[in-house]
Amino acid sequence: GTKTVGIANQKGGVGKTTTVISLATCMAELGRDILVVDLDPQSNATSGLGLPRQEGRSLYRALLNPMPIDSLIQKTAIEGVDLVPAELDLAGCEVEIARADEYLHCLAKVLRPLAESSRYDFILLDCPPSLGILTMNALTASDSLLVPMQCEYYALEGLSVITNLLDRIKQSGANPRLRLEGVLMTMFDTRTNLAEQVVKEVREHFGDAVYETLIPRNVRLSEAPSFGQPITLYDSHSSGARAYRFFSREFIKRARAH
Amino acid sequence: GTKTVGIANQKGGVGKTTTVISLATCMAELGRDILVVDLDPQSNATSGLGLPRQEGRSLYRALLNPMPIDSLIQKTAIEGVDLVPAELDLAGCEVEIARADEYLHCLAKVLRPLAESSRYDFILLDCPPSLGILTMNALTASDSLLVPMQCEYYALEGLSVITNLLDRIKQSGANPRLRLEGVLMTMFDTRTNLAEQVVKEVREHFGDAVYETLIPRNVRLSEAPSFGQPITLYDSHSSGARAYRFFSREFIKRARAH
Numbered sequence A, B: 001g002t003k004t005v006g007i008a009n010q011k012g013g014v015g016k017t018t019t020v021i022s023l024a025t026c027m028a029e030l031g032r033d034i035l036v037v038d039l040d041p042q043s044n045a046t047s048g049l050g051l052p053r054q055e056g057r058s059l060y061r062a063l064l065n066p067m068p069i070d071s072l073i074q075k076t077a078i079e080g081v082d083l084v085p086a087e088l089d090l091a092g093c094e095v096e097i098a099r100a101d102e103y104l105h106c107l108a109k110v111l112r113p114l115a116e117s118s119r120y121d122f123i124l125l126d127c128p129p130s131l132g133i134l135t136m137n138a139l140t141a142s143d144s145l146l147v148p149m150q151c152e153y154y155a156l157e158g159l160s161v162i163t164n165l166l167d168r169i170k171q172s173g174a175n176p177r178l179r180l181e182g183v184l185m186t187m188f189d190t191r192t193n194l195a196e197q198v199v200k201e202v203r204e205h206f207g208d209a210v211y212e213t214l215i216p217r218n219v220r221l222s223e224a225p226s227f228g229q230p231i232t233l234y235d236s237h238s239s240g241a242r243a244y245r246f247f248s249r250e251f252i253k254r255a256r257a258h
């Protein structure tokens, strides 16, 4: 069946959106069918996949009055990658969702029929940099959580916050099946000791949950979004593209094992 | 009197906290008295200034039952820089504040007596990466807004979002005096064309609002927080320390002009 994975970290700028887009396109190259759901009002995953921000086409209405999301799914330029886009108003719906009954389950209700239809191999949820209602909904709707983690000190401080939230969501009964898919180290800068130290410390705390693959800091990854292209189209031979291809194979192997 | 400046940008990881800490310490070197208020539940400004995250010592209670904040102010290791720390529970208070009357003015009420006492030359508010209740409170309590802006494409997309919010807060009457203090370009990487293009585009849209100073990408800035020190103590001769010292003089000159 379909596996739903939330990509979240409340620390900003750690590579959540870059990981969602790159993982989706690399898995599509390996023949998988992927749906990306952009839950961030900034709609970076939407523009990074080359689609315009379209007011009125996001999950906003579906979250408040659960309806099938088929009508919201759009094709992207990448074979095997579809998208539910975001819009700015998504930020406003957090206050409205908070007043709904079972406010944590709005997204799960909308995604469940799709997940059960096995139309996609993976559904990837790109979360905003906060632990607000949209991220909580994503964790409640997910089978597992992937945490991109920048090789910097502030990001290290925040890692236990998101993993504690995973435990709370699991233990509260909101989503008993939720587990940690893994921790992906990003923006690894070979020129500094700091990156090595952070990786060492994360491996000590999280052991095997940390992927082997280290995503290097690579300027081509930050150039690609300005062309609305994933790294595999923008510069297929870059160190960023190679690292995400390596990661996507490691991700599939591990995801299949559970 | 005291000037209150909100440092905000909903895009994550653009250098908000680094700018708050660096600007505070560089202005203290020039003899100013600065209060930093950490409004981010991640409490990075608190740890970056060398203080532990202390549950029960943040603004949380003061925002819900307005009380003088003198008891929350802590001294830091830097002469001339005081801090109101953050704690994780701050995230929880957004939902509670939303239910309060005049929910946008909670922070303004708490800070007003302090601003009127002229005990500090500047009060700097470090905001979380979102446009939620805490950031809206910060903009309502501020005289002006400083927007750190990473020299990357996704950050460029988001710039009009925060400046539109400034206009709405001003025009709605929530804070008629609010103005744009300026846009500071951060993490400028001299090795890439992308950074040059982004700076050029921002200057075209925002003209003189963009500071002359460009903060370079400098690994020493990302190492300093792991020692709980601002850049001026950690590596006073680094390109990061020099750039923020240059910026602090430009900031004071412009702030005094209004």
Ligand SMILES: Nc1ncnc2c1ncn2[C@@H]1O[C@H](COP(=O)(O)OP(=O)(O)OP(=O)(O)O)[C@@H](O)[C@H]1O
Binding pocket: A011, A012, A013, A014, A015, A016, A017, A018, A019, A040, A044, A127, A128, A129, A186, A187, A188, A215, A216, A217, A218, A219, A221, A222, A223, A225, A240, B010, B011, B012, B013, B129, B152, B153, B154, B155
């Ligand atoms: N490995 C990398 N090397 C260089 N630049 C990168 C890398 N990964 C991401 N970037 C760039 O760094 C910035 C932050 O990445 P991204 O936007 O993906 O993070 P995020 O966690 O989704 O941010 P937010 O918290 O705002 O949602 C972007 O400008 C992106 O292009």
Ligand SMILES: Nc1ncnc2c1ncn2[C@@H]1O[C@H](COP(=O)(O)OP(=O)(O)OP(=O)(O)O)[C@@H](O)[C@H]1O
Binding pocket: A010, A011, A012, A013, A129, A152, A153, A154, A155, B011, B012, B013, B014, B015, B016, B017, B018, B019, B040, B044, B127, B128, B129, B186, B187, B188, B215, B216, B217, B218, B219, B221, B222, B223, B225, B240
């Ligand atoms: N000019 C710079 N050069 C290199 N690294 C930097 C620079 N400025 C900030 N950093 C590092 O980049 C990361 C992001 O910076 P910072 O945490 O200050 O951004 P932020 O906007 O406050 O993030 P958030 O959105 O999570 O609050 C941190 O690890 C910081 O140490």
Ligand SMILES: [Mg+2]
Binding pocket: A016, A017, A018, A040, A044, A127, A128
């Ligand atoms: Mg993102």
Ligand SMILES: [Mg+2]
Binding pocket: B016, B017, B018, B040, B044, B127, B128
């Ligand atoms: Mg910050």
